[in-house]
Amino acid sequence: MVFTFMKDRPTQDPDELSDDSLFRGRVLLHQPLRGYRFSVDAPLLVWFACPEKPVASCADLGAGCGVLGISLLVARRANRVVAVELQSRLARLAQRNAAVNNVGDRYSMIEGDILAGPDIPADGQFELVVSNPPFWPADNGRPSPDLERQIARHETHVTLHAIADTARRLLHPTRGRFCIAYPARRLEHLLMSMSRAELNTTRILFVHPRADTPAELVLLECRRNRSGHLRVEPPLVLKDGRNRDTEQAEFILAGGFAPEFPASTRESQQRLE
DSSP: OOSOSSOOOOOSOTTOEEEEEETTTTEEEEEESSSOOOOTHHHHHHHHHOOSSOBSOEEEESOTTSHHHHHHHHTTSBSOEEEEESSHHHHHHHHHHHHHTTOGGGEEEEESOGGGOOOOSSTTOBSEEEEOOOOBOTTSSOOOSSHHHHHHHBTTSOOHHHHHHHHHHHBOTTTOEEEEEEEGGGHHHHHHHHHHTTOEEEEEEEEEEETTSOOOEEEEEEESSOOSOOEEOOOEEEEOTTSOBOHHHHHHHTTTTOTTSOSOHHHHHHTTO
């Protein structure tokens, strides 16, 4: 991932989990101590994708441990989420995390390969599709020796083209939005993939680690049958000159963009006990 949010912790047990939280404890997540762990691009994408009004249905492509879809459910911005995840352990964790956050009855997991065209019901009916896909080509750099992390970070088992094609198939033709996070230096590839899938870019936002550094992450919104209405959002800067969260970053990471988030961190923590 582009930004470090939760570092891998050394452990001898590959099945050992950590108990982590987002948005000041409002969303609780079990994730592997070894293997794939989400980073700060996930809560940023939740913020970027969060609709003004709740959507009836949302699809999460490459769900990992469920951070995107579960956060949208807890924030009450989606009434139902259908998630797709290839890796069995992460798919099981996502279902467990949905139960921990009391949204299990509205969270459906399809364990399968996006390349194989998973059997997702209600084609053309999703008002929101989100994805935090593998960022790097299969031949980019040295692959991780951890297979789970390798599959999550490199396009060894799924391509951006396949994700874009699936998103287009699922999106409602007029109300649907597809929101995705991707490295800024691969923006050309991202835009080409969206265009190839006949998805029109309607919003773009660049994320900078600091004000004096180049953007490292781009957040993109696309729609079907919509062109000529691109909105370039003001850039998001994460850290100030003293390496502290900027006011906007602090607002986002605290979940201030969604007043419907549960207010009590203490009540949230009790769900893990």
